[in-house]
Amino acid sequence: MTAIQFLTATGQKCSPIRQEFILLSDVLGLSALVDSINHARPPAATENTVLGPFFTTDAADVDHHGSIASEGKGEPLFVSIRVLDTHGKPIAGAKVETWETDAEGFYDVQYEGREFPDCRGRLTSRDDGACEFWAVVPVAYPIPSDGPVGSLLRSLHRHVFRPAHLHIMVEADGYETLTTALYPEGDEYLKSDAVFGVKKSLICKIDTVSDKAAGERVRAKSLPFKQLKWDFVLASKEEADKVREAKMEKMRVK
Numbered sequence: 208m209t210a211i212q213f214l215t216a217t218g219q220k221c222s223p224i225r226q227e228f229i230l231l232s233d234v235l236g237l238s239a240l241v242d243s244i245n246h247a248r249p250p251a252a253t254e255n256t257v258l259g260p261f262f263t264t265d266a267a268d269v270d271h272h273g274s275i276a277s278e279g280k281g282e283p284l285f286v287s288i289r290v291l292d293t294h295g296k297p298i299a300g301a302k303v304e305t306w307e308t309d310a311e312g313f314y315d316v317q318y319e320g321r322e323f324p325d326c327r328g329r330l331t332s333r334d335d336g337a338c339e340f341w342a343v344v345p346v347a348y349p350i351p352s353d354g355p356v357g358s359l360l361r362s363l364h365r366h367v368f369r370p371a372h373l374h375i376m377v378e379a380d381g382y383e384t385l386t387t388a389l390y391p392e393g394d395e396y397l398k399s400d401a402v403f404g405v406k407k408s409l410i411c412k413i414d415t416v417s418d419k420a421a422g423e424r425v426r427a428k429s430l431p432f433k434q435l436k437w438d439f440v441l442a443s444k445e446e447a448d449k450v451r452e453a454k455m456e457k458m459r460v461k
C-alpha cells in the first residue's frame with residue numbers, strides 16, 4: 208500500500224463518531240508533540256495531554272455528588288477535585304468536562320445505537336473550586352484497531368492499548384483551557400501508552416475508603432468505596448503566554 212492509499216483509507220474510515228485521522232496523529236506521537244509545544248505551562252500548573260478521539264460536545268450537566276455513569280457501567284469511583292490558580296486560590300465557576308470508558312473499555316460512542324451520552328458529564332466548580340462526582344474506576348482499553356491505524360500498529364509490532372485514565376477538560380475565564388487526563392498508578396501500559404499521552408505528573412492514586420461518615424457524606428452505596436482526589440491548577444492566559452513565548456524563542460533559528 209502506498210502512502211497516498213494509506214491516507215485515503217484513513218480518511219474513508221472516518222465518520223461523525225470515528226476519528227481515524229486523530230487516531231493516526233495520536234499513535235504517531237504527533238498529537239502529543241504538538242500539544243506539548245502549543246500548551247506549554249508554568250511548572251506550577253497541571254500539564255496538558257492529548258484530547259483523544261472520543262470527546263463529544265453533548266455531555267449532560269451533572270449535579271455535585273451525582274454520577275456521570277449510568278447504573279452497571281463499572282465499579283463506582285468517587286472523584287473529588289479542586290480547580291485552583293497557580294497561587295493556590297480556588298477558581299469558582301470553572302466548567303469541568305469529564306469522560307471515560309465503561310468497565311468493558313468502550314466509550315459510549317463506540318456502541319451502536321447510542322441513545323444518550325454516558326460515562327461523560329459536565330460540572331461547574333463551586334466557590335471553593337471543588338467538583339465532586341461519581342464515575343467508574345477507569346480501565347485500560349484497546350484503541351480501535353479494525354482500520355488503517357490498527358494495521359499500521361501491527362506492522363510496527365506495537366500493541367494497541369491505552370492505560371486506564373479519566374479525561375478532564377477545565378475552562379475558566381482568564382485562564383488557559385486545560386485538557387488533560389488522570390492515570391491511576393499500577394497500570395501495565397503506563398510506560399507504553401499507544402498514543403503517548405501519559406505524563407508522570409498525571410499519575411494518580413485511587414484510595415479505598417472504609418470510613419462510614421465519609422461514605423455518608425458522598426452518598427456511597429456501599430463501603431468501602433473507591434476515591435480519587437486531585438487538584439487541577441490552571442495557568443492564567445498571561446502566565447501561559449509568557450511560557451509559550453520563551454519556548455518559541457528557544458526554538459527560533461538564530
Ligand SMILES: [Fe+2]
Pocket residue numbers: 259261369372374
Ligand atoms: Fe481515552
